[in-house]
Amino acid sequence: MSTLLSIRGLASHLLRPFSAPLPTTTAITAIRTLTTTTPLHAPKPTKKQSAGNKGVVKAKGSNRGLGAPTLRRSKKGAAPAQDPKVVNLLRFLASLSPKRIPPPLRMARNRHLRHWTIHRGWLLFRRKQREEREGNLMKQYQAMSRACEELRLTAGPGTRPEGYLYRVAMEKKGVYGLNGVPIEYARAQTDTPPRVAWNHEWKA
Numbered sequence: 001m002s003t004l005l006s007i008r009g010l011a012s013h014l015l016r017p018f019s020a021p022l023p024t025t026t027a028i029t030a031i032r033t034l035t036t037t038t039p040l041h042a043p044k045p046t047k048k049q050s051a052g053n054k055g056v057v058k059a060k061g062s063n064r065g066l067g068a069p070t071l072r073r074s075k076k077g078a079a080p081a082q083d084p085k086v087v088n089l090l091r092f093l094a095s096l097s098p099k100r101i102p103p104p105l106r107m108a109r110n111r112h113l114r115h116w117t118i119h120r121g122w123l124l125f126r127r128k129q130r131e132e133r134e135g136n137l138m139k140q141y142q143a144m145s146r147a148c149e150e151l152r153l154t155a156g157p158g159t160r161p162e163g164y165l166y167r168v169a170m171e172k173k174g175v176y177g178l179n180g181v182p183i184e185y186a187r188a189q190t191d192t193p194p195r196v197a198w199n200h201e202w203k204a
Contacts, residue, residue, distance in 0.1 A: 085192065 094100065107115060151166040176182055 084195075 105112075105115070148166060148169070151169055152163050154165055155162045156164070
């Protein structure tokens with residue numbers, strides 16, 4: 001029996017800090033006068049505390065200068081519209097947060113070996129595809145280079161000197177239509193894409 005009482009006394013002694021009443025809103029405000037934490041991250045009072053502090057009246061403009069963001073609202077009370085580019089940028093920056101990074105994979109030895117084998121096989125397959133594609137592009141480039149060199153050393157037609165056909169081929173007249181321009185210069189070059197990528201309602 002004495003052992004049971006001593007255990008209960010020890011438990012009540014350990015739980016005493018957690019059973020203490022929470023400070024009121026005025027106490028929290030007095031404590032927060034020397035802190036630099038913004039009010040958005042401050043602990044919110046519970047229902048009992050808010051019910052007990054109904055008589056407390058806040059001074060006008062007491063939250064000014066504490067770093068709370070103030071949004072200008074319209075007369076109807078609706079939140080102001082934000083730029084979609086800014087919203088997308090904020091979402092992208094939020095995705096780089098350490099909280100969004102998934103935890104590392106925790107696998108057994110055999111499962112990790114299978115995962116590593118499949119991953120290495122996929123990388124080898126991708127490397128073989130990349131080397132094959134680069135080889136084809138290199139062959140095409142070399143064939144075009146040999147054709148241009150042949151045009152540069154060929155004379156004619158008629159009394160034309162050497163290199164005439166090469167110069168005409170490099171001018172690319174008529175390739176983009178009559179008096180046309182390359183598609184790269186069809187619109188002004190900008191840093192960001194347009195809001196409407198394609199106007200489907202346009203008619204000639």
